[in-house]
Structure formats: C-alpha cells, structure tokens
Amino acid sequence: MRSRSLRPAGLLLLLAALAACTDDRQPADGGAGDIGGTLVLVVPARPGNLLPLYADRAQSKQITDLVYERLAEIGPGLNTVGEEGFEPRLARSWEWSDDSLAITFHLDPAARWHDGTPVRAADVRFTFELNMDSTAQSVDREYLAAIDSVTTPDSLTVTVWAARRTPEQFYDAAGRLSILPRHLLADTPRGQLTEHALASSPMGSGPFRFVRAVPNQLVELAADTAYHLGRPPLDRVVISIAGTPVAATTQLLAGDADVYEALRPENMAQVAKTSDLVARIVPAAQYSFLLFNLRAPDDPQRPHPVFGDRATRRALSMLVDREGLTRAVFDSLAVVGVGPFPRVLPVADTTLRQIPFDVARGEALLDSLGWRDADGDGVRERSGQPLAFTLTVPSSSSFRMRMGELLQRQLAASGVKVDVDVVEFNVMGSRLMSGHFDSALHQWALGDGSPAGLQATWGSVDGQPATQNYGGYVSETFDAQVDSGLAAFDKAERQAHFSRAFQTILDDAPAVWIYEPRQPFGIHARFQHPPLRPASWWIDLPRWSVPADKRIERDRAGLPAIARR
Amino acid sequence: MSRALRRVVQGAAVAALVTTLAFFLIRLAPGDPFATLRENPNLSPATIDDLRTRFGFDQPLVVQYARYVRRALHGDLGISVGTRRPVTEAIGDALPRTLLLMGVAIPLSFAAGMALGVAQAARPRSRFDRITRAATTLLYAQPSFLLAVVLLLVFAAWLGLFQTTSGLGFLYGAGSGWAGFVWRVRELTLPVLTLVLLTTGAVARQQRAALLEVLPEEFVRTAVAKGAAPRAVLLRHALRNAMLPMVTLLGLAFPALLGGAVFVEQVFSWPGMGRLLVDAAATRDYFLLTGCVLVGSVTVVVGSLLADLLALLVDPRQRAS
Numbered sequence: 108m109r110s111r112s113l114r115p116a117g118l119l120l121l122l123a124a125l126a127a128c129t130d131d132r133q134p135a136d137g138g139a140g141d142i143g144g145t146l147v148l149v150v151p152a153r154p155g156n157l158l159p160l161y162a163d164r165a166q167s168k169q170i171t172d173l174v175y176e177r178l179a180e181i182g183p184g185l186n187t188v189g190e191e192g193f194e195p196r197l198a199r200s201w202e203w204s205d206d207s208l209a210i211t212f213h214l215d216p217a218a219r220w221h222d223g224t225p226v227r228a229a230d231v232r233f234t235f236e237l238n239m240d241s242t243a244q245s246v247d248r249e250y251l252a253a254i255d256s257v258t259t260p261d262s263l264t265v266t267v268w269a270a271r272r273t274p275e276q277f278y279d280a281a282g283r284l285s286i287l288p289r290h291l292l293a294d295t296p297r298g299q300l301t302e303h304a305l306a307s308s309p310m311g312s313g314p315f316r317f318v319r320a321v322p323n324q325l326v327e328l329a330a331d332t333a334y335h336l337g338r339p340p341l342d343r344v345v346i347s348i349a350g351t352p353v354a355a356t357t358q359l360l361a362g363d364a365d366v367y368e369a370l371r372p373e374n375m376a377q378v379a380k381t382s383d384l385v386a387r388i389v390p391a392a393q394y395s396f397l398l399f400n401l402r403a404p405d406d407p408q409r410p411h412p413v414f415g416d417r418a419t420r421r422a423l424s425m426l427v428d429r430e431g432l433t434r435a436v437f438d439s440l441a442v443v444g445v446g447p448f449p450r451v452l453p454v455a456d457t458t459l460r461q462i463p464f465d466v467a468r469g470e471a472l473l474d475s476l477g478w479r480d481a482d483g484d485g486v487r488e489r490s491g492q493p494l495a496f497t498l499t500v501p502s503s504s505s506f507r508m509r510m511g512e513l514l515q516r517q518l519a520a521s522g523v524k525v526d527v528d529v530v531e532f533n534v535m536g537s538r539l540m541s542g543h544f545d546s547a548l549h550q551w552a553l554g555d556g557s558p559a560g561l562q563a564t565w566g567s568v569d570g571q572p573a574t575q576n577y578g579g580y581v582s583e584t585f586d587a588q589v590d591s592g593l594a595a596f597d598k599a600e601r602q603a604h605f606s607r608a609f610q611t612i613l614d615d616a617p618a619v620w621i622y623e624p625r626q627p628f629g630i631h632a633r634f635q636h637p638p639l640r641p642a643s644w645w646i647d648l649p650r651w652s653v654p655a656d657k658r659i660e661r662d663r664a665g666l667p668a669i670a671r672r
Numbered sequence: 673m674s675r676a677l678r679r680v681v682q683g684a685a686v687a688a689l690v691t692t693l694a695f696f697l698i699r700l701a702p703g704d705p706f707a708t709l710r711e712n713p714n715l716s717p718a719t720i721d722d723l724r725t726r727f728g729f730d731q732p733l734v735v736q737y738a739r740y741v742r743r744a745l746h747g748d749l750g751i752s753v754g755t756r757r758p759v760t761e762a763i764g765d766a767l768p769r770t771l772l773l774m775g776v777a778i779p780l781s782f783a784a785g786m787a788l789g790v791a792q793a794a795r796p797r798s799r800f801d802r803i804t805r806a807a808t809t810l811l812y813a814q815p816s817f818l819l820a821v822v823l824l825l826v827f828a829a830w831l832g833l834f835q836t837t838s839g840l841g842f843l844y845g846a847g848s849g850w851a852g853f854v855w856r857v858r859e860l861t862l863p864v865l866t867l868v869l870l871t872t873g874a875v876a877r878q879q880r881a882a883l884l885e886v887l888p889e890e891f892v893r894t895a896v897a898k899g900a901a902p903r904a905v906l907l908r909h910a911l912r913n914a915m916l917p918m919v920t921l922l923g924l925a926f927p928a929l930l931g932g933a934v935f936v937e938q939v940f941s942w943p944g945m946g947r948l949l950v951d952a953a954a955t956r957d958y959f960l961l962t963g964c965v966l967v968g969s970v971t972v973v974v975g976s977l978l979a980d981l982l983a984l985l986v987d988p989r990q991r992a993s
Contacts, residue, residue, distance in 0.1 A: 145843055153951060156756040163709055244722050246709070298726070301756035322755075322765040323943035323951075324839040347837055350938035350947055353821065358836040358941070361829040533703025533956050536710055574717045575710065661843040 144653030144662040145343040146634070148645075149364035151355045153323050153348050158306040159285035160238065160245040168554075169346065169645045170326055174221075175285035175311030178212050178231065178265075179277075183640045183647075185392070185556025186453050187278040188601065196336070197226060197286055197312065198265075210280050211266045217335035220288050221316045228259035233289035235267070243297040250283050274596050275557060282555075285311065314339045314649035318667050323348055329667050340652035342666045356629075359384070365631040368644070372438045378629045388440065391626040392642040394449045395507070395550040397427065397498075397514065397619040402579040404543045412492050414546070414578075418476055420616040424462040425469030426521045427514065433622040436509050440627055444620030446609045447565055451641040453556045454592065454605040459613055470521050480522045487522040495524035496545035503532040507548040510621070514548075539577040548621075549577070554642060558605060561589050565612060580617035584608075633657040679980055683973035687966060691744075694965035695737055698958055704729070705753035705956045727753060729958070740962070749966070750959030754951070759963035762948060767967060770937070770944035774929050776860060777867035778922070784868060785875020786918060792876065793883035794906055805880075808873030816932045820866045820939035827862060834862050837941040863940045867932050871925060878921050882914035889913075919983045926975025930968055 154166040162171045179201070182192025190201075198212035218226040235257040238245040255270040267280035288310060295303050309317045314336070315328040326346040330339045347364055349355035356374050359367040360381060370378065370386070378386045399414035414420055429443045448455050473479075478487040478494045487494040500511040511527040518525050530538070538544045551564055566573045566589055567581040585608050592604030613620075628639060636651040653662055705727075706720045724730050728739060743750065749759035788808070792801045811819070828836040841847055841855035886892065887910050895909045896902075934946035941947075945964060952961035984990050 147840065147843070149837075153755075155754050161756060241722065244719065244726065246719065248719060302751065302758070306756055321839055321943060322757075322762060323947050324941070343843075345840065345843065347840065348941065348943070349837060350941045354824070354836070354939055354941050357824055357829045361832065361836045363836045363840065531703065531954075533707045533954070534701075536707035537702040537704065540710065661840075664843045664845070 141340045141635075141652040141654065142338070142342075143655070143665070144341045144634075144658060145345060145664055146341055146366065146648070146651060147345045147347050147364045147661070148366045148368075149347045149349050149355045149358045151349050151352045151369065154326065154346070156301060156306045157309045157317075157320075158300065158303060159287065160243060160247070161301055161306065163246045166346075166348075168643065170317070170328070171285055171309060171311075172313075172643065172646055173315040173328055173344065173648060174309045174313045174317050175287070176218075176313045177282055177285055179281040180646060181278070181282045181555060181643075183638065184453065185451060185640070185642060187282070187555055187557040188274045188453070188596075188598070190277040190281075193277065193282060197231075198281065201281070207272050207276075209266050209268045210277060211260075211264060212281065214263045214265065215335050216263055218312050219333060219335065220290075220312050221310050221331060222288075224288070224290055226286065226288075226312045227262045228265045229262070230289045231265040231286055232257045232259050233293060234284055234287045237287065237292070237297065237300075238284055240297055243300055247283055250279055253279055272596075274593070274601065275559070278555075278557070287311075315344060318343075327667070332666070334649075339649035341648070342662075343664065344648060359629045362631075365634065367629045368626060370627040370629050372440050372627075374629070375440070375627060383632055384629050385632045387628040387630055387639055389626045389628065389639045389644065390442075390449065390451050390641045391624045392449050392451050392553040392556075393550055394444050394447065394623050395548065395621055396444060396447070397621055398539075398547045398549045398578045399423075399617055400542065400544055400546060400578050401581075401617060402542060404545065407542050407579070411545070413494060413496055416476070417615055418472065419478065421462055421614075422469045422472035422476065422478075423518070423523065424616045424619050425465045425472065426518055426523065427619050427621070428464050428517055429619065429621050430464065432510055432513050432517070435513055436506050437622065437624065439625075441622040441624045444622050446613055446620050447551075447561065447618070448558070448609065449553065449623050449641070451556070452553065452558060454558050454602055456602070456606040456609055459606065459610050461613065462616060466521060473521070478522075485519075485522060486524045493524060494522065495526070497526045497528050499528050499530060499535055499538055499544045499547040501532045501535045501548075502529050504548075504550075506624075507550075511548055542577070542579070544577075547577075556642075558589070559593060561608070562586075562593075565589075565617070578617050580612070580615065582611055582615060585611045585615075633659065633662075676977075676981075679977055683970075683977060687969040687973055690969040691962060691966040692737070695740060695958075695962045696733065698953075698956065698961050699733060699736070701956070703956050705958060707956065723753075727751070727959075740959075744966070749963040752952075752957050752960040754955050754957045754960065759959050762960060763945070763963055763967050766943060766945045766948045769942060770930070770933055770946060771971075773860070773863055773867070773933055773936070773942065773944060774926070777864045777871070777929060778925055780864065781868040781871035781925070782875055782918065782922065785872040786879045788872065788876040789879025790883060790906065790911060792880040793887070794902075796880075796884060801880075805877070808876050811869045812873035814870070815935075816866065816870055817935040817939065819869060820863075820936050823862050823866055824939055834858050838943070863936045863942050866936050866940075867929055870932055871929065875918070875921060878917050879914065882917045883910055886910045886914045915986045916983060919979055919986055922982065923976045923979025927972045930971060 150166050152166055154170055155164050156162060157167055157170055159171045159175055162168050176196045178196060178198040179193040180196050182194060184192050186192040197214055197218055199215045201210055201212045203210055214226060214228060220226060235254065237243050238247050239251050253269050253271060253273050253276065255268045258266045260266060269276050291305060291310065292303065307320060314331055314334045316331045318327040318329050320326045325348060328344045330342055332338045347358065349358055352369060355367050356370065358364040360377055362383060375386055378384045399420055400411050401414050403409040403411050433441050433443050445457050446459060450457060473487060477489040480487045498511050498514065500507045508529055515525040515527050535547065539547060553560065563573045563575045565576055565580055566586050567576065570581060572579045572581060588604045588608035588611065592601050592608060595601035595604055633653050634651055635654065637647050640646065706723060709720055728736055747760065752759055752762055755762065788804060792804060795801055824836060828834045835858060838859040841852055846852050846855035892905060892910050895905045933944060934950060937944045937946035938950060945968065949964040952964055
C-alpha cells in the first residue's frame, strides 16, 4: 500500500524537477532583412567572473567584450602605438593636449547602460579609479601605471592625464578598460566587488545585453536594440559551454552549434565534408617553444649543467627539425616559429638570422665542445655529465605531448637523451615558477599587439630574471633594446630596436622557437562576417549577420523579451 | 532508533573525514588556483599575491583549515577562485541536475537489471542466459567515458536522434510546457542510457546469483509442492527473499553512479556536480573542490543510510535484531 502511494509522488517529483529545469519564455519571430539570427558559440570551458575587472580568461572576455564597451576599440591590425587603427566606441571623438600628456574624450550622448541610464563621464572616471585602486584587485591594474589621473570637465567629456608620454598612451587610456556602471557599483566596498551581482549577471552599454546564464551550461546574450552605434544584426548570441573539446567539436559537427574556434587537424576533413560548415584558419597570437632552463634546478645560483652553456644550446637548436616537427604534428595548422613573438605582433620580424637545422654541424659543434659518446652507450657525455635532460610537457595539450615524443627521437639520433615527463597543466606551471625543470614545451599567448610582455617573459631586472622568465635568460643587450623599443614613438626606430632585441635572443638560444599555431575555426556557412582577427575575434560579432534566405530554425527564435523592452 | 542515530553519526564522521582529506590533499598537490593568471605575461606577481592574501592562501594550512571549518559550520563553504561565486551557490546550481540524472538512472538501471536477472535465473544456463550475461558483462567492462562518447557520436552526431548538448531547447520553441518537457527528456536520454547500461549488468548478475541461491531452499520447494504457479513462485516467494543483495547494491550504486556521472556529464555537457568537480580539480579551485567533495560524500552517506532503511523494510530479520 505504501509503495503504491509513493509511485505517483516520485513521478510528480521527477516532473517537477524537469519542469524546474525548463525555460518559461516564449520566443518571438525572427527579424527581416539582415536583422535577425542566432549564433551559438560553443566553448570547451566555462567563463569565470563576468565583471571586466576580473575577467581574466578568454571565455569571460568573450562575454564582457560584447556586453561592455571601451572608449575606443583596437583595430584588426592589433596596433597599440598611437591611435592608428582604433575605432570609436563610447567616445565619439578625442583630441590630444599640446604637450601630449592629456587626451580628452567626448562621449556619445546617445550611449545608455542597458537599464536605460545614460553613460556619463563620471562612469569613466569611476572605472579608472576603480581599476587603479589596489583594494579592487583588477587584473588590468598593471597596465595603468602610466596614467596619472582622470578628470571630467563636463558630463560628456573625460580627460585622461598621463604621468609621462609613452607610445601606448592612447591604448592605455582608451583601449584597455571596459567602462563600468558607476550607479551600480559605487556603493559596494571595493574588496567585495568580486562577489557583486554583475560578476554573474553583467550589465554594460555594449552591443549585446546579458539575458541569463545557466552555470556550466550556457550564457545568453541578446542584441541591444537601442545601442548607440546601431543594433547588431544578430538577435542573439548563445555561448554553449561544452564539457570537453570532443563534446564541443561534436556539437559543431552535429549542427547544434555555429562556431567553434579550436578544431583539431583531424577535424578539418570532417568540417570540409559537412556542407553547412566552413573552415577558417586564422593566425593565432601565440608562439610555442622548447624552453631551456639556464639555471640548475636544484640551485638557481649555478648554471644548468647542459643549458648553462650558450654554445651547447646553439648546437642542440641545430639538431631540432622545427619544420618537420610542425608538419608532423599540425600539418598546415601551424607555421615554424621565428622568435619570441607571433607573426601577427606588429613589431614581428621574419627576416632575422635563424639558427639553421643542420644535424652534421650541430653534432660537430657538440663534439668540439667535448660532448662525445666515449662509452658507446648512445648518449654523449662531458666530464662525467651525460647530455641528458627531462622535457616537461603538459597533459592538457596533445599537440605538445606528440611534439615531445618526436623531439625525443630527433635528439636521440644525435646522442642526446631526453626523458619526456607529461604532467598536468597546473603541475607544469608550478615547476616552471619554482625553476624545478630542465626543459619544457611552453607557450605564450598575447591578448593584443603590445610587445610589453617581452620584459616579463624574457627580460631581467637588476640582473635577475623577470617574473615569468622561467628559463632564467639574462641579457643586458636584449633588455636595453626592448626598453628602447617600448619607449620609441617612431615606427621605424621602434622596429629597429625590437629587431635587434630579437636577433640577440635568437643568437643566445635560450629556447628553440618551434611553432606558431594557426587557429582553425569551424563556422556555419550561413553567416556573413568580417575577416577574423588573430586575437579577440569576437569583438567583431556585432557585425556578423545571417541573410534572411539562409536562416535556419534557431534563427527564427527572435529577440528574447528582455531585449525587446 | 539508536542504531539509526549511530549510522547518522558515523555518516557525519565519514563526510567530515573525507572533506578534511580533500582539503589538505588538494592544497598539498603541486599547482595553485592562479596558474591561469600566471599565463598572462602582463600580470605582475604582486597582483597574484594580493589575490592569495584575499583568499587566505597565504596563511598556514592549519589556520586555513580552522577558518574553513568555522565557516562551513555556518553554511559558508567559501568563494570559488575561478568564478568568484559562493561555493554554495555553484553547488546549489549543479547538485539538482546530478540528482535528476541519478534519480532517473538508478531506478531505471535497477528495474532493468532486476528484470534481466530474474529472467536469467528463470532459465539458468539457457542460450538467453548466456547471451545476455555476455552482453551485460561487455557493457559493464566498458569505461564510462568510452561508452558515453560512442553513444554521443552514434545517436546524436550521426543519427541526429538526440541533442549533443543541453539547455538549447528555448531556441527551438521548446523552452517550456509540454514541448519543453519532451525536449528535456530527449536531453536526458543519452546520459541516462549510458549510466543505465553501465549499471544494469552488475545489478542483473547480483539478482541472478541471489535468486539461484534462494530457489533450491525449502520454502520455495514447499510453494512448488503446494501447486503455486512457476511465475508466482519466482516473483512472490523467491524474489522477495533475494532482494537483500539488491538493497546492499543500491547503497553502493550511489558512489558508483556519482563517479560515472563525472564522465557522463563531461561528454554530454550536462551542467551537474561531475563537471563542477572536474573543473575545480583541474583549476585547483580549492574551496569549490572541497565543497564538491563534501557534498559528494554527504550524498553517498545519505544513499547508504537510505539503503540501510530499505534493508530494514525488506528484511524482517534485521528489524528483529
């Protein structure tokens, strides 16, 4: 008797649970002409905090960059020097002071926060003050070191004063910070902003409004029909959060998603076979390298027994067939690296003198340095020290794991023993930071076209490697040229300094610059869109559209009620 | 009553112990929650140190633990480093979805497994028995991740019968009402099917073995001698006495299915506890991971307690003792 009465109750509970997981909003019809359409972007990881102050991962920025706006947006060329290429956003126009220490921005009076409140100069000043306040712990604070203060001559005018003139002064003032709504954030203690409601439900003045987020499942954005620069053609952008890269790829191939930006080489053929999809390959703002630790792992004050010697590093570099490795692992989805920069960096130089792949010369150089296989065990040694090292690779990257195996084989043929140590991404980071590694397959990704990160990743301060210079490379020449390049206003002069810096580090061989990945996108063929940028491609989503005659069922879902208000 | 209280206290102790172990082990493991931030070449270590201080990670482990326990006793499981959301909120979002998955998968797998076990025991060593045992053993031996990927590829990607992800029904006019319900059922089908296929084999084997042990007993022979129909003998007399191992297995099914859900949720992009846990472990999101372990252990303990209660209901001998 008891069990009979439980059955319907259990069923009701199940129905209630299912109903609780559903959405109760009704869709509207799609728009006419180029207006209308839904884009489902699948990502293989969840976004983090959605307050721009703390948006430190790409998945977060994909949302905050659409919901919020900057004063001006960096152009597709990624130039960060001067104002060339920058496009107006919240600021309609700007002018420089005579001494170039101040830039005055004139805000668009039509700009509105998504709750209808006008965007005013006080919001801009508040944003700068907030980001510069150490208690707020903004991830952008480091960029604002050259900003002195922000004043507001009137409600639509903002002047950003610089402490000193720098080539990236305009970028720092206009292109770094997403402007935040003062009326929603000012009353919250700055130490508690991370938990503010906007951290999960952002509200900005950008082309798309935040509609809702289902944690670990999706984020829904809708076109802001009152956007001051004109409403974006797409009605909605839905960011679908997949559990794994395999799940994300499957979602794209099955037609449940429209864009996936991290296809693997083996998926390209499947995309080509799917008539609804097109593949787009974009140069990525990343470069990957075999990093040598120049310091002994157990005693950073001593040089590494193998990599401490410049000539040995150069000889080892000659033994690495970068072209072969890149082709074997990536086919055409990567190009051979040419230095500590991706080619899309505005100061990149592809004409530099490279250490050639020349096995005979490399082996002869090792012989001359005393690295010989005297005992016939297949491994060279010098003064009892075998020419052997451990190569740390992250398990999160199957590409780098494969590359590690191939490198092991290539070097073994010349009497160099490599033990490949595959570790979790987090563990690898820990080893790099502590210096407890011999070598590693590492990668740096750039968020923009600024070369400022070179100081932290390859530079030194007072003879000590900078914070992210994990290999411990120290060169006064390199540092001086990078510093001069960063300070140079003249384009040719800037390029010359960076080229000299790059040639110096190439000659010193603290790493082997193996490859630059190219970013393979799978995109539904119905979309019309501008060329994809190498970094932050989503910035241009407000210009994507779907012609009326190509729409599919989900394009007709229309604007959600929140966006039609 | 005292026995039930004792089991509750034991369960609470187990949950506390498991959470304590998780708290220390994750912090002793290499890496930290700010590894991603360190990949940003423009971010200074000073900013990251500020964050460490803010989250209290600069304090000795024992101090961190004491603070955690104090807050946890007040219902505060800390803030997720990755999302900066309260851990209780993140778990509050994910837990119902995993419970829904398990709430459907457990009854279905037990119903299917028990039915299959009974059918096998009714005709032991028959062709049906041999074939179905081989098939369920094969399924049982599959890694859950592999089975989930195969089902996803075949039924969602190739045949297009089900969705490859969840939550997008609102784009197809299936956000609410009956259409929404049907959409939700379709979303649930493949994850549930994976869990059911993985579990049914074990249930069927246990049920078959339990029945074969009971069938030769005197009370069964008595029922047969009294002229009861074979079906009635099997279902009413033998099965009732072969239920106890099933109840024990039900208690074990909670941790097994919770573990299976980790992979299943990853493959089918189901936003439950499994995905939260994997993400927290990969990013060293200390508070989130510890919170997930705490909730997981409580779920297992509750499942075990429920199994104990069921055993009392099913077995009069246990009530008497």
